[in-house]
Amino acid sequence: MKLKKLLMSLTVVLLIVSLNMSKTGAQTMNPLDGVKNYQVYYGHPTEAILKDMQNYDLVIIEPLHYTKAQVEQIKARGTKVLGYISVMEVATWNTGLMSKLQSGDFFTRNGQRVHYSEWDSYLTNIASPHFQGLLLTEIQNQVIAKGIDGVFMDTVGDIDNEHLNNPTVLKQQRDGLVNFLKQARARYGDIAMVQNWGFDTLETSTAPYVDGIMWESFNVDTIKSDAWSQNMIKKLQAVDAKHSVKTLTISTRLSADSHKLAKDSGFIHFHEADAYVNWNAGLVTRTKDTAPTPAPVAVAPATKPAETTTTKPATTATTKPAATKPATETATTPVAKPTTTTKPAPSTNDQTASKEKSTQKTKAELKQEKKDKKKAKKLAKKHAKKHAAKHETSKHHQAVKGKMCGKVKHKTAGFLNFFKF
Numbered sequence: 001m002k003l004k005k006l007l008m009s010l011t012v013v014l015l016i017v018s019l020n021m022s023k024t025g026a027q028t029m030n031p032l033d034g035v036k037n038y039q040v041y042y043g044h045p046t047e048a049i050l051k052d053m054q055n056y057d058l059v060i061i062e063p064l065h066y067t068k069a070q071v072e073q074i075k076a077r078g079t080k081v082l083g084y085i086s087v088m089e090v091a092t093w094n095t096g097l098m099s100k101l102q103s104g105d106f107f108t109r110n111g112q113r114v115h116y117s118e119w120d121s122y123l124t125n126i127a128s129p130h131f132q133g134l135l136l137t138e139i140q141n142q143v144i145a146k147g148i149d150g151v152f153m154d155t156v157g158d159i160d161n162e163h164l165n166n167p168t169v170l171k172q173q174r175d176g177l178v179n180f181l182k183q184a185r186a187r188y189g190d191i192a193m194v195q196n197w198g199f200d201t202l203e204t205s206t207a208p209y210v211d212g213i214m215w216e217s218f219n220v221d222t223i224k225s226d227a228w229s230q231n232m233i234k235k236l237q238a239v240d241a242k243h244s245v246k247t248l249t250i251s252t253r254l255s256a257d258s259h260k261l262a263k264d265s266g267f268i269h270f271h272e273a274d275a276y277v278n279w280n281a282g283l284v285t286r287t288k289d290t291a292p293t294p295a296p297v298a299v300a301p302a303t304k305p306a307e308t309t310t311t312k313p314a315t316t317a318t319t320k321p322a323a324t325k326p327a328t329e330t331a332t333t334p335v336a337k338p339t340t341t342t343k344p345a346p347s348t349n350d351q352t353a354s355k356e357k358s359t360q361k362t363k364a365e366l367k368q369e370k371k372d373k374k375k376a377k378k379l380a381k382k383h384a385k386k387h388a389a390k391h392e393t394s395k396h397h398q399a400v401k402g403k404m405c406g407k408v409k410h411k412t413a414g415f416l417n418f419f420k421f
Contacts, residue, residue, distance in 0.1 A: 030211050031080065031150065031192040032058070032246040035268055037284050040250070042084065042276045045070055049279045054079055056284055058268075060152045060194075063142040071147050082150045082192060083143040087135065087177070088158035091121040097134065105131035107162075107173075114162070123158060127176030136183060143191070150192025150211070151184075157197025164200070174205040181209035194248065199232055207243040218249035218269070220257040233265050240266065 038058035041049070044065045053059045054077040063083035074081055090097055106113045107125040114123035124131055143151055159177065163170040184193065194212035195202065202213050213236070223229040236247045247267040251258035255271035262269035272280075 030244045030246060031190065032194075032212050032268075035080065035246070038248065038268060038270055039280060039283070040270065040272060040276045041279050043279065048281070050074055052279065052281045058082065060084065061148075063146060063148055066146060068146045075147070075149075080149045080192065082152040082194060083139075083146070083148040085135065085138055085142070085151050085153055086121075086155050087153045087180075087195075088124055088126060088155040089116065089119070089121040090124055091119060093120070097138070100134055102128075102130050104128045105134070123162060125173075125176070126159075126180060127172050132176070132180045132183060135180060136187065139184060139188065144188055150194070152194050152196065152214070153210075154196045156195040156201065156206075157199075160198050160200050174201055177201065178205050178209065181206060185209060199235070202245065203235060203239055207239050207245050210245060212246040212248055214248045214250065215267070216250045217252060218258060218262060218267075219251050219253045220261045221254055223258075223261060237266060 035057040037056055038060065039056055040060040042062040050070060050073050053074045056079050058080045059074065060082045071081055090101065092098060105125055105128045107123040139151055159173045163173055193210045194214060195206060195210050196214045239245050249262040249267045249269045251271050252273055259269045259271065
């Protein structure tokens with residue numbers, strides 16, 4: 001009898017552990033439910049940017065640039081935050097991570113590491129338990145410790161792009177990615193997890209563990225005339241219906257029409273024409289906070305009954321600088337049309353305070369800031385040029401293979417101070 005009870009208890013424990021490693025058991029809802037607009041930004045935050053971020057349902061940031069207090073400020077009115085992490089590549093500028101890599105953490109082909117000269121990065125071996133551990137530590141230090149809601153996993157599309165022609169390696173890498181996702185779920189529970197590209201990998205392997213997938217270069221002029229894209233829309237809709245995986249799209253052209261196509265497809269859209277380095281301010285104004293508002297205080301009746309009106313939450317918006325990612329675009333039209341408004345010009349006091357603050361910068365800081373901006377623009381142009389060439393190459397590959405392997409080998413921007421290529 002005791003043995004039977006023990007076995008039953010053990011079965012329950014194993015069931016709970018198994019469920020917690022997939023989003024279906026750990027979450028009753030997708031953390032992206034209710035998200036109608038978002039923006040991707042990998043630059044450094046300013047006070048104005050932090051305030052305008054509060055108007056969005058979701059923002060994707062480079063966590064290295066943010067403190068825990070700044071993340072709390074962004075989330076004060078209900079905005080969800082995702083932190084960038086590159087899963088299938090490591091850039092050489094990231095000396096901290098590079099120094100921790102072992103030989104087995106790099107993916108090798110014919111005995112040679114796979115190097116991307118465009119971004120000076122190396123393809124990694126996600127099947128390596130050691131590399132999985134490094135990524136989990138990165139999530140702990142840069143996402144969990146700062147109160148960020150989840151992770152945006154860039155370069156997942158490399159699995160389909162690099163290994164589609166080798167079924168054995170393809171399965172090995174997909175199994176490695178799934179193992180990594182299971183560990184992340186077991187450690188961090190219901191954090192939001194969104195992968196960038198890797199459509200075939202999503203459908204065959206990762207859908208039970210992720211909450212969303214990003215589709216960059218979702219431009220209406222190519223999407224509507226491309227059979228692969230039309231088929232992919234249907235596949236992603238089916239994955240969402242079965243596993244509750246939301247699709248986040250980004251356009252770089254024809255923002256209004258691209259936004260409409262995304263909305264009609266049930267996707268969440270953002271238009272980005274710049275490379276994610278500039279914050280696009282003033283596109284969205286939050287009209288209602290997600291936090292519950294206190295009940296109105298009862299007013300004693302006077303000779304004439306007093307009229308009670310609910311105080312409308314103050315809206316914040318900032319004049320939007322152009323965004324910067326070449327591969328992904330942000331809509332010139334408001335992400336959520338009904339809620340978009342131009343942010344009022346800053347008051348005289350705000351302008352004065354801003355001037356006083358800026359004058360406090362040292363010459364060295366101003367020089368470094370100018371240098372960073374110049375470097376960002378240069379790399380943005382380079383990235384855009386490489387992206388255009390890669391798009392054509394990958395499109396041809398799709399036509400030949402007839403597979404869902406991510407039409408473009410996208411890399412979401414990011415380097416040490418602005419990008420992470």
